[in-house]
Amino acid sequence: MGVEGETKSVATEQGLSANGAQEEVGSGENMAVWVCGIDDLKMKPFKLPSTLGNDEVRVRMKAVGICGSDVHYLKHLQCGDFIVKEPMVIGHECAGIVEEIGKDVEHLKVGDRVALEPGIACHRCDLCKEGCYNLCPKMKFFATPPVHGSLAQEVVHPADLCFKLPENVTLEEGAMCEPLSVGVHACRRAGVGPPTKVLILGAGPIGLVTMLSAHAFGSPKVVVADISPERLKVAKELGADATVLVSTDVKDVDKEVTALQEAMGARIDVTCDCAGVTKTMTTALKATRSGGNICLIGMGHHDMTVPLTPAAAREVNVLGVFRYRNTYPLCLDLISSGRINVKPLITDRFGFSETEAKNAFERSANGGSSIKVMFNL
Amino acid sequence: MAGAAGTDQKVAKHESNSGTEFGAEKNGKKFNKDDVGDENLAAYIFGIDDLRLRPYKLPPVGKKDVKVTIKAVGICGSDVAYVKHLQVGNYVVKEPMVIGHECAGVVEEIGSEVKDLAVGDRVALEPGVPCWDCSLCKQGLYNLCPDMKFFATPPVQGALAKQVVHPAGMCFKLPENVTLEEGAMCEPLSVAVHTCNRSNVGPATRVLVIGGGAIGLVTLLCAKAFGSLQVVVADTHNERLSVAKALGADAVVLISKKDEDMERELKEIQDAMGAPIDVTCDCVGTRKSLTTALEATRSAGRVCLVGMRESNMDLPIAAAAAREVDLVGVFRYRHTYPLCLDLISSGRVNVKPLITNRFHFSQQEVKDAFKTSAEGKGAIKVMFDL
Numbered sequence: 006m007g008v009e010g011e012t013k014s015v016a017t018e019q020g021l022s023a024n025g026a027q028e029e030v031g032s033g034e035n036m037a038v039w040v041c042g043i044d045d046l047k048m049k050p051f052k053l054p055s056t057l058g059n060d061e062v063r064v065r066m067k068a069v070g071i072c073g074s075d076v077h078y079l080k081h082l083q084c085g086d087f088i089v090k091e092p093m094v095i096g097h098e099c100a101g102i103v104e105e106i107g108k109d110v111e112h113l114k115v116g117d118r119v120a121l122e123p124g125i126a127c128h129r130c131d132l133c134k135e136g137c138y139n140l141c142p143k144m145k146f147f148a149t150p151p152v153h154g155s156l157a158q159e160v161v162h163p164a165d166l167c168f169k170l171p172e173n174v175t176l177e178e179g180a181m182c183e184p185l186s187v188g189v190h191a192c193r194r195a196g197v198g199p200p201t202k203v204l205i206l207g208a209g210p211i212g213l214v215t216m217l218s219a220h221a222f223g224s225p226k227v228v229v230a231d232i233s234p235e236r237l238k239v240a241k242e243l244g245a246d247a248t249v250l251v252s253t254d255v256k257d258v259d260k261e262v263t264a265l266q267e268a269m270g271a272r273i274d275v276t277c278d279c280a281g282v283t284k285t286m287t288t289a290l291k292a293t294r295s296g297g298n299i300c301l302i303g304m305g306h307h308d309m310t311v312p313l314t315p316a317a318a319r320e321v322n323v324l325g326v327f328r329y330r331n332t333y334p335l336c337l338d339l340i341s342s343g344r345i346n347v348k349p350l351i352t353d354r355f356g357f358s359e360t361e362a363k364n365a366f367e368r369s370a371n372g373g374s375s376i377k378v379m380f381n382l
Numbered sequence: 383m384a385g386a387a388g389t390d391q392k393v394a395k396h397e398s399n400s401g402t403e404f405g406a407e408k409n410g411k412k413f414n415k416d417d418v419g420d421e422n423l424a425a426y427i428f429g430i431d432d433l434r435l436r437p438y439k440l441p442p443v444g445k446k447d448v449k450v451t452i453k454a455v456g457i458c459g460s461d462v463a464y465v466k467h468l469q470v471g472n473y474v475v476k477e478p479m480v481i482g483h484e485c486a487g488v489v490e491e492i493g494s495e496v497k498d499l500a501v502g503d504r505v506a507l508e509p510g511v512p513c514w515d516c517s518l519c520k521q522g523l524y525n526l527c528p529d530m531k532f533f534a535t536p537p538v539q540g541a542l543a544k545q546v547v548h549p550a551g552m553c554f555k556l557p558e559n560v561t562l563e564e565g566a567m568c569e570p571l572s573v574a575v576h577t578c579n580r581s582n583v584g585p586a587t588r589v590l591v592i593g594g595g596a597i598g599l600v601t602l603l604c605a606k607a608f609g610s611l612q613v614v615v616a617d618t619h620n621e622r623l624s625v626a627k628a629l630g631a632d633a634v635v636l637i638s639k640k641d642e643d644m645e646r647e648l649k650e651i652q653d654a655m656g657a658p659i660d661v662t663c664d665c666v667g668t669r670k671s672l673t674t675a676l677e678a679t680r681s682a683g684r685v686c687l688v689g690m691r692e693s694n695m696d697l698p699i700a701a702a703a704a705r706e707v708d709l710v711g712v713f714r715y716r717h718t719y720p721l722c723l724d725l726i727s728s729g730r731v732n733v734k735p736l737i738t739n740r741f742h743f744s745q746q747e748v749k750d751a752f753k754t755s756a757e758g759k760g761a762i763k764v765m766f767d768l
Contacts (some may be wrong), residue, residue: 107644132682137682138708174557281700295518295528301699307700309697311695311697312693313695313709314687314692314695317687318713320710320712323703323708323710324706327705
């Protein structure tokens with residue numbers, strides 16, 4: 006594995022001991038969890054820049070959640086067009102405590118608890134200036150190669166991307182703002198509001214935060230579909246108005262569309278495809294009402310053969326959702342005000358060591374009853 | 383595709399040459415002379431490639447209806463498709479049907495409650511009559527009404543006839559300086575207006591139009607009328623690109639139907655635009671054209687699917703979704719006729735060059751007109767003058 010070879014040279018630069026012995030937390034170095042190869046996680050020092058930028062803060066990490074993309078990088082060293090070519094610190098859903106502030110930082114002080122929005126956009130290109138900074142071609146995003154992630158004891162980050170947690174919001178809830186942001190952005194894109202009846206395909210963490218967001222945006226009815234009865238049970242507990250068990254067989258689509266429409270009891274205005282595979286897109290295209298919106302959030306299949314034309318002939322819009330923009334303040338408010346409760350989504354907790362990291366990723370990769378696996382540092 | 387209408391090629395069970403003059407069955411009842419009282423004639427589809435002029439008995443003029451003497455009717459690709467296949471999408475011609483829907487004429491008679499029109503008024507007819515009561519209609523999305531009755535979408539009779547009866551509310555008076563042919567052109571132009579509305583074309587918008595047929599061309603004209611900064615048109619035929627250029631396209635790009643050419647074509651298209659493409663209108667609707675559209679459009683841009691050539695398509699949807707390129711379908715139009723008439727009347731859109739072939743209303747000319755339209759080549763809009 007080419008990456009392994011590079012590990013050793015990087016290790017020397019990073020100050021790993023010559024025999025590659027595992028470094029311990031508390032050795033004085035900033036330790037982080039690195040992807041060094043397929044299924045190869047190592048805890049190693051992570052050197053931060055020696056001087057803090059005027060607009061930056063140094064944050065002590067306290068809570069980091071694992072995302073499906075983190076697991077994907079670990080298993081495949083690749084996510085879409087992003088390839089891990091050298092050891093990379095993993096993790097991006099995070100919150101922590103401000104340790105040091107840059108000269109020009111005014112809205113934060115040492116000791117503040119903050120949620121970190123992972124992506125640093127350029128703020129200069131047309132997309133950024135238009136407000137669509139999530140689509141910035143020069144985006145630097147935690148744990149999207151070649152940018153290091155934040156599953157570390159400390160990171161340095163622009164202060165404007167660190168959002169102070171309200172008093173009653175925990176650090177874990179701060180970390181949950183990241184996946185919650187995806188749900189919030191999807192609801193905004195699709196125009197979810199008090200009249201909107203929403204169908205959610207896929208009851209994983211993203212399907213669940215999308216459901217919570219839809220209700221918070223005023224949706225009167227949210228139906229959730231999944232292939233796993235276990236996940237549907239969780240969805241029901243978290244407030245799904247109805248749940249529908251579906252299969253992975255494309256032949257079942259028409260039958261399932263009827264079942265979904267019956268479960269909604271009315272026309273489906275918005276469908277959020279949180280799986281993003283041919284079958285779910287086909288279901289969405291058939292189930293959504295004329296003039297409705299489909300949000301494609303999940304990134305399962307790259308190319309899909311789908312019956313697009315009949316849906317286009319009913320003016321069903323297909324809206325892509327890529328990460329989020331301008332969502333953190335709203336997420337913190339939704340959590341703080343109690344309109345959204347993300348606590349039940351955190352099902353597994355781990356501490357910060359190499360062994361714990363390996364076990365945590367294993368647990369996350371296995372899915373099942375696990376929704377969000379969280380590190381407490 | 384005879385199968386679409388049963389085992390016979392002819393939609394009618396039998397058409398005898400002797401005996402009753404109009405022997406075709408319609409709903410199990412033979413035509414007889416009593417049905418021909420007012421000698422209204424229409425062009426019917428009787429089977430594949432089988433167009434016949436036959437009497438067309440009109441319903442009575444309701445309180446809110448008008449009777450219109452039709453003067454101009456354009457042929458649409460969907461009309462040709464019905465003649466060739468007896469089917470478009472899920473709509474199947476099961477019995478003889480009057481064809482044609484792009485029309486304008488002169489008001490002959492008005493219902494008792496009609497206030498805004500008078501006998502002698504020249505009008506453009508918006509073909510579709512929705513139910514006005516369902517939730518989609520009430521929201522203004524009447525083009526999507528499930529009970530829509532649209533000229534020449536089976537089982538509703540079309541308008542290629544001497545006269546039709548139509549709700550007065552769907553007949554729009556032509557400004558003095560707008561001809562009846564231009565009135566008929568409001569129908570395809572409406573598709574373009576609706577497309578530009580759906581994709582938010584405005585002064586800052588750079589638009590790529592894929593497909594230089596009648597719809598691509600009205601979309602070009604409309605995008606310009608909406609203030610578009612720049613419009614590039616792509617097509618597989620040089621003749622169509624010449625027309626596009628003459629009609630104001632800022633640049634044209636020749637493309638093929640072959641996948642291997644896509645990468646090169648994407649570069650040529652992007653070079654032709656010289657800046658990120660905000661909106662792409664796919665007026666063709668094949669896998670290749672839509673894939674080109676999805677890949678050519680900038681992040682956070684919009685792709686309008688206007689053309690409906692293929693149904694199931696293998697598309698790189700995830701890649702487009704990951705750039706938040708919205709895929710927006712366009713089905714006919716809504717609330718567009720007044721604007722179309724204004725665009726034409728004010729000179730902001732000139733549809734006259736699109737009318738390339740003209741025919742009169744006779745059995746032979748109807749056949750010839752459809753043949754010309756189906757062949758494509760230099761024909762953009764084939765128009766009947768009645």
